[in-house]
Amino acid sequence: MAVGADYAEKSRFFHNLCNSAVIATTGYESLNAQVSYETEDGRWRVTAAGTNLTDAVYWQGGFDFSAALGDAVYVVPPRMWSLALRYSFE
Numbered sequence: 001m002a003v004g005a006d007y008a009e010k011s012r013f014f015h016n017l018c019n020s021a022v023i024a025t026t027g028y029e030s031l032n033a034q035v036s037y038e039t040e041d042g043r044w045r046v047t048a049a050g051t052n053l054t055d056a057v058y059w060q061g062g063f064d065f066s067a068a069l070g071d072a073v074y075v076v077p078p079r080m081w082s083l084a085l086r087y088s089f090e
Helices: none
Strands: 002-010 028-038 044-051 059-065 070-075 080-087
Touching: none
Parallel strands: none
Antiparallel strands: 002 028, 028 044, 044 080, 059 070
16 A cells, blocks of 8 residues: 655745736645555556545746736646556556
């Protein structure tokens, strides 16, 4: 059995050189984790994983076109779960 996780905490930061407050990312916390089990013969492995387990909402990037068109931001994906099953023929 293997267990893994990663945690990140970030304070406010900007996505461009002009430090546009419109597309600045506020502080957030993010947690990803996974657990997997492999049979003794190594043929089967099942893995359950989750990303953005804190369900944080923040900008992943963006562009400030506010002088002409407004702004565009890319929001991080919401909390997601996955389950994977692997079989090895070797």
